[in-house]
Amino acid sequence: MRLRALGLPRWQRGRDLVCRQTLFQHSTRTVLCASQRRAYATPVEPPQQLKNDTREKVVILGSGWAGYVLSRHLDPKKYRVLIVSPRSYFVFTPLLNDTTVGTLEFRNVLESVRKRNSKVEYVQGWADDVNFVDKFITVEPSVLDPDVGHALTGPRKVNEERTNDVLERTLHAGGTSKTQVPTFPVSYDKLVIAVGCYSQTFNTKGVRENAMFLKDVRDAQAIRRRILELFELARLPIIPEETKRYLLHFAIVGGGPTGMEFAACLSDLIRDDISRLHPQLLKYIQITLYDVAPKVLPMFDASLADYAVKQYKRQNVQIKTSHDVEELRKGFPNDPEARQNQANQVKGRVYTIRTKQEGDVGIGLCVWSTGNKNNPFIEKALNHVRRFPVRSAQITQGGATAVENPNTRQWIIERDARSGSLLIDDHFRVNLTTDAAIDAEVNGDPDHGHDPQPHAYVKDVFALGDATKLKSGALPATAQVANQQALWLAKALNKYPDPEAFAQNKGFTFRNLGVFTYIGGAKAVLQGPPVSGRGGNGNGNGNGGVASKASGLNFRGWIAFLLWRGAYLTMTLSWRNKFLVPIQWVAVKLFGRDVSRF
Amino acid sequence: MRLRALGLPRWQRGRDLVCRQTLFQHSTRTVLCASQRRAYATPVEPPQQLKNDTREKVVILGSGWAGYVLSRHLDPKKYRVLIVSPRSYFVFTPLLNDTTVGTLEFRNVLESVRKRNSKVEYVQGWADDVNFVDKFITVEPSVLDPDVGHALTGPRKVNEERTNDVLERTLHAGGTSKTQVPTFPVSYDKLVIAVGCYSQTFNTKGVRENAMFLKDVRDAQAIRRRILELFELARLPIIPEETKRYLLHFAIVGGGPTGMEFAACLSDLIRDDISRLHPQLLKYIQITLYDVAPKVLPMFDASLADYAVKQYKRQNVQIKTSHDVEELRKGFPNDPEARQNQANQVKGRVYTIRTKQEGDVGIGLCVWSTGNKNNPFIEKALNHVRRFPVRSAQITQGGATAVENPNTRQWIIERDARSGSLLIDDHFRVNLTTDAAIDAEVNGDPDHGHDPQPHAYVKDVFALGDATKLKSGALPATAQVANQQALWLAKALNKYPDPEAFAQNKGFTFRNLGVFTYIGGAKAVLQGPPVSGRGGNGNGNGNGGVASKASGLNFRGWIAFLLWRGAYLTMTLSWRNKFLVPIQWVAVKLFGRDVSRF
Structure with a gap:
């Protein structure tokens, strides 16, 4: 999920969109250009057999563990379920590592959101915005988006082709501005935000451009291709010894389960297959795993983690803990020209990883897996609640003013101060509070500050998975957690479609299965x-x-x-x-x- | 197989390379630049255990039906087999169509040239040139070539990234000219040319850029992706009816087995799967197969072909014979702006196919399958025999001068006048003749013309598969033919490693298996x-x-x-x-x- 408009960096685009959206909602429609109006005027969902449909419509944003599992478990007799997600499949992430080396095929770990016997509907697109009052989301199609299927790391360079491309000719054959990004609204009765996270790079220099990630199926595909390519390159008679050593040095950054499992799979591939296909190359191969922490696999007991580290040593995987990666760039190590002149660098031959502890090291591939960072959709689109959703929200505490006329306040979505994740209650409802600073500015009334901070939850908007944090305490960002959350929510919604009854239901507790x-x-x-x-x-x-x-x-x-x-x-x-x-x-x-x- | 250097169109590149090569062979080595010398000076094949290898080295160019099958059947006790091919796998082409719709997976129809228990060696590259006298070929690596895996149609636009890229930094880290294409020599005892053909487009406007072909696995991958993409696009609520009709109109050009089987697979996909996944789109779907001839499947008896055509009709595949395709372009049909301004056209949404008979028709995908055209390697690199290979060649007829001193003549490789294919005898040996015109010019001796035209065959260079034509009569360019040829040659070489005995062996006859x-x-x-x-x-x-x-x-x-x-x-x-x-x-x-x- 992501924001975009017209060549601005993503966060600015987000802001821009929000502004335009705000105008729209305050019914200054004349500001909008013709094409925009046309897009908005499109009927939200036309299929005829659904016109008499009395079921509530649940829109799920995302097709990961939380969103996909939820969609499979909601009762189709009670709910009409629509997934909105940029990618049309669910990735069984625990086995994704196996596909990077061919132990499994890519399609073995994918489940298409569209299935023969499923009643779940689907729209392929990015959610750009949510209108809590009129209960619709704004969707930008992602069918032709070349980024789909790859891990996302942050704002991208503007893709020329995409900006004057995608759908607008199809849309606006009449001939309005070519730079208009087409969007369309999708209404909901209940909304579930399960958009997940982007990949964290800590803004390390060159990582976004040169590292490979391991989050989605096209990442895995690219890694598999690259690994085999490196061995084929190293077999060419014209490659010098030193270059072979660089090409066949595989670097992994991040000592969590993903990075460690990838190292394990790679070492399996080398032991089982490469050793027979390319015996003459074995002497050049090196696998190094870097982590900034003093210890890998921090979620395991020391005895198990130690056992694991010992196994890795036996498989010739070097684990370098307490190493800070400072840069990842194209080109040979210790090559001053390369460092100066990134633009002239050839693409994808030898890379150099620089750590504080060791300096430049030549490598052929760097797989980066250092956890999650917040999704711009969570961070920007959900930043301000433009109008308080009076009918959907339940105010739980707050000053008299808040309750009397909540729209005098600037409401914001409650989020974790440190991570920016959505802060949810144990029923996965999105919570609202007010922005004291904005209140003071807008109302010129510092007294608001003396009231207890108002709080509310939105009855028909839920959030779960990696993009959220439970108020009762953070859970790890794992498939297990998202899966359990989705199952709980599906069961609760199936049993208690009514928000009041739902609210009475006992909240979610996580059962650690190991x-x-x-x-x-x-x-x-x-x-x-x-x-x-x-x-x-x-x-x-x-x-x-x-x-x-x-x-x-x-x-x-x-x-x-x-x-x-x-x-x-x-x-x-x-x-x-x-x-x-x-x-x-x-x-x-x-x-x-x-x-x-x- | 293909020629390339420095941004020239391919055939010019070929010529350029040939010229440089000629200089080299006449030992004016000083003309070559330093990096070139370094590349040539590289030892041809270093592996140590092979130094005492007394087996003859058979180099096979190509990993298609002819090359791959031959490599599997040559006796590893007698021959050291090395495949040189731009792609590292063999494609089981008769089932490739099935992978475009997911009836089979891509890897189900691929066989890696590198196998665990195989003794066949492999170098991934394009053969650029052959030196018949010193018995080596010149290879340009293709490991990083983005074209590999796709059907080739002719000279490509120069890829910026490739020209100042690929391997030369790796090679020439010292820093010579960036535009030097790295090549290296590979020696042979016997050479087998099985490079196959390119895809024929008859230079129809826009076909190279906008059509999809169906010859290699990445073609199939692109088609599969595109088909599913079109259905996903058509499901977006913002797409107008008319555009849906365009997007879901699938055009196929060419009524041979490939085009017809693809149409069949596509119609299976729609009947079995799309009808359940996208029932609301069925009314927009159209499949049209165009052929310039009055009849499809010309290789079948009329009764079978008629039966097939009837079946296609029942499956809603429209077969339009006697239709001439004039253009394939991006954009909507009958859109004057689009026709003028190709550069501004958006990529890959709606295409327009124009036939002489029907004018513009909007489509979502065009699969082009109108047969083969000659490989530039055959056409250009093998154009002139620079020095007559005295030791390898057997002169079979010709004037006294030819036999006395064959190098006074300009020898050329015998080829079919119409198609340009290599003309081979029933032992698959490459044949030589002289170019009377050049002879006259070089020797200033018109008398040569009165001698019978000299002929020779090269004892250690064979050619088979689609790139060849038997002197005794053309065989169809099918897998069956290439397969039988490879099996014959493998058997004959295994039995008669000696050229004299081999020559005595009864020649190849094709057994039509239907x-x-x-x-x-x-x-x-x-x-x-x-x-x-x-x-x-x-x-x-x-x-x-x-x-x-x-x-x-x-x-x-x-x-x-x-x-x-x-x-x-x-x-x-x-x-x-x-x-x-x-x-x-x-x-x-x-x-x-x-x-x-x-």
Whole structure:
């Protein structure tokens, strides 16, 4: 989900859109250009058989763990479900790593949002804005967006082709401004925001441009292609020894489960397949994992993490903790020309990673996996509530003024001060509060400040998954959490369609089912739930780890590996993939991984 | 295979390279720049365990039906086999159509040239030139070439990134000219030219830029993506009715087996899957197949072809024969602005196909399949034999002068006057003759003209597959022919490594095994071999069809379909794919085609 207009940096675009939107809502429609009006005037959802449909319409933003799982579990007899998401499929992320090396195929870990027997509707687009009062969202189509399928890291360079492109000829064949981004409104009865996060780069120099990420299927595809390409390059008789060493040095940044599992998969590929296909290259290969922290896999007990680190050493994966990556650039290490003249650099041959501790190191590929950062949709589009949604919102506390005429106040969406995530209650409802500073300015009335800070929740707007933080305490940004949240919300909405009854329902509690990570060589580490049986909720460390470290049932080695595979098979995958994934495992066992590169 | 240097159109590049090469061979080495010398000075093949290798080295150019099959059947005890090909895999072309709609996955029809247990070596690159005297070829790496995996149609626009890119920094880190294309030599004992053909566009306006082809796996990938994209686009609420009709109009040009099978696969996809996923779009869908000839499937008996055409009609595929396509462009039909201003056209939304008979028609996708055209490597690089390979060539006829001192003549490679294909004898040897015109000019001796035209064959250079024509008569450019040729050559070389014995061996004859085509709806047409049992060789129609039309055993309908599937399963595919293809067929039957688009 994302904001965009006319060549401005994304956050400015966001602001711009919000402004235009505000005008619109205050019914100064004349300000809008003709094409814009036409877009807005389009009937929201025309299908005829739905005209007599009395079901409530639930619009879900996002097709990740939270959004997809929720859509599958909402009762189609009670709800008409519409997913709005830039990508038309769900990625089974725990197995995405396996596709980067060919242990699984890409489609084995994808579930199309459109399915033969599913009643879920779908629109492919980015949500640009939400109108809480009139209950609609604004959607920008993403069908032709080349970024879809890749991890997103922040505002992009404006793509010439896209700005005077995409749909506007189709839309405005009559011939209005070519720079108008086409959008259209989609109405909702209930809205669920499950847009997830972008990838964090900490603004490290060159990372956005030169690193590969591991969040979506096209990332995995690009990595697989690159790995095989590097070996093919290194086989050319004209490549000098030193360059081979650079090309076959694989760097991974981030010692969380994603980075560690990728290292494990890569080392499997090299041991099982590359060793037979390119035996003469083995001596050049190096895998290095960098982490800024003193310890990898922080969510595991020390004994399990130590066991994992030992296994990695045996597989020739160097783990360099307490290393700060300062830059990632194209070109050879210690090449002053390259450092000066980035623009002239050739694309994609040798890269250089620079750490504070070691300086320049030549590499062929850098996979970057250092966690999440906030989605611009959350950060910008949901910044201000332009009009207080009187009918949808329930004021829970606040000064007399707030209750009497809430629209005299500038309401904002409650969010975590540190991370900017949406702060939600245990019913996943979006909460509102007022911006004291803006209030004072707008109303010229400093007295508002003396009232208790008003609070409200929106009855028909929910948020869950990585983009949110529970008021009762942060949960890790994992598939397990998003999955449980979605299941809870689906069950609660199916049982209590009415907001009042829903509000009476007991809130969500997270049940920590443990955490596991594949560590290569058919081994895994598996840390069971803490002995208390539940927990986690309310005492999270907030940064990718499962909270409680009280010793539960732990497994390691091949037993953990078997449990790991078994667990995944029983999970969210469709019957198609439940059928194909084990077959693919057998095929890899029998015939090796497929190394065709295309 | 292809020629390239420094921003010239390809054929000029070819010429340029040839000239430089000629200089080099006449040992005016000082003309070459430093980097060039370095590239040439690189030891040809260093692996140590091969230094004592006494086997003959067979270099195969190409990894298609001819090259790949040959490489698998040459005896590794007798030959060291090296494939040089721009793409690192073999495509099982008869099933490529199935991957465009998801009936099979891409990797199901690919065989990597590098295999775990194979002794075949491989270098990923384009052959640029052949030196018949010193017995080496010149190779330009293609590892990073973005064109690899796509059908090639002719000289490309110069890719900025590629020209100052690819490998030269890696190569010439010292810092010589950035525009030098790196090449390296590869020596051979026997050379097999199996480079195949490019795709024919007849220079129809806009086809190269706007059509999709169906020759390689990335073509299939692009088509699959585009088909699903068009349906997703048409589902957006902002797309007007008329535009939906354009977007969902699929045009296919070429009524040969490839075009017809693609139409069949597309209609299967629509009937089985799209009808359930997008029922509201069915009314907009149209499939039209254009052919300039009055009849499609010309290689089949009239009764089978008529049956096929009837089936297509039932599947709502319109077949428009005797239609001349004049242009394919981006933009809406009958839009004067679009016709004027191609550069401003938006990319890839609606296309317009213009035929002489019907004028402009709006479409969403055009798949172009009108046969083969000559490979520039065949056309240009092999144009002149700079020095007569005295030791390798056997002069079979010719004037006394030719035999006494063949280097006084300008020898050329014998080729078909009309198509430019290499003209080969029934042992697949490349043949030489002299260029009378050049001879006269060089020697100032018109008497040469009175001698019988000299002829020779090269004992250690073979050619087979689509790029060749047998002297005894053209065979169709099919997988069946290339496959049989490769098997014959492998067997003959394994049995008679010595050229003299090889020459005594009985030549190749083609055994027509019949021809079949899938026509959709689990039906096929299968025309058995002509009653005489053999034939074809010598009476081909030369243009994609199997020659003889004497009535043999014909099948049609689902029986032909079952035979068709069974036949493919027993063919060239590896055990991996023999295992995975039927499973994929079952999965599609049970769960439908996968429609994830990424």
